[in-house]
Amino acid sequence: MPDTPIVVDRLTHRYKGAERPAIDGLSFRVERGEVVGLLGPNGAGKTSTLHAILGLLQPSAGRVLVFGESPIAHRQRVLPRLNFAAADVDLPSNLRAIECLSIFAKLYNVPNSRRRIGELVEQFSLEKLINRTVGTMSAGEQMRLKICKALLNRPELLLLDEPTPSLDPYMAKTVRDLLKAIQ
DSSP states (O other): OTTOSEEEEEEEEOOTTOSSOSEEEEEEEEOTTOOOOOOOOTTSSHHHHHHHHTTSSOOSEEEEEETTBOTTTTHHHHGGGEEEEETTSOOOTTSBHHHHHHHHHHHTTOTTHHHHHHHHHHHTTOGGGTTSBGGGSOHHHHHHHHHHHHHTTOOSEEEEESOSTTSOHHHHHHHHHHHHHHO
């Protein structure tokens, strides 16, 4: 179990004042190499579950383990091993794409960051956008940049929240193919 990337055991979370729990007794595990999707309608608790895995949400009941440890109690050991990108979490809109990636590379202590950024920019076809301000990019372009940001540290566990809806069909397939190759 210490090497299991995600163990969710009877996870429950109720937001203050909510009529029903956002997450109600959810249990699952994700083994190395697996790709898992959380499916359900709006309000089903998908994003709340991801927030619990990231240690951003304290469960009302149950537990979450990431690589055998609590993502809340052991943040400093867990967080360097994972990364996250979400359609609804914005990157700094006033920075150029290259500045944004460079800052995150420093935050993540990415060795040879220029080379790593170059690899990802090429993989995700962002060469023509690298000097553009993030706030001037389309939603699809920003999502590709967010995925690059999330891959900078070569995470053992990558969490994505709605990564392809803003992408055109060709780019959505390209991103899925790239993620499969990285897996």
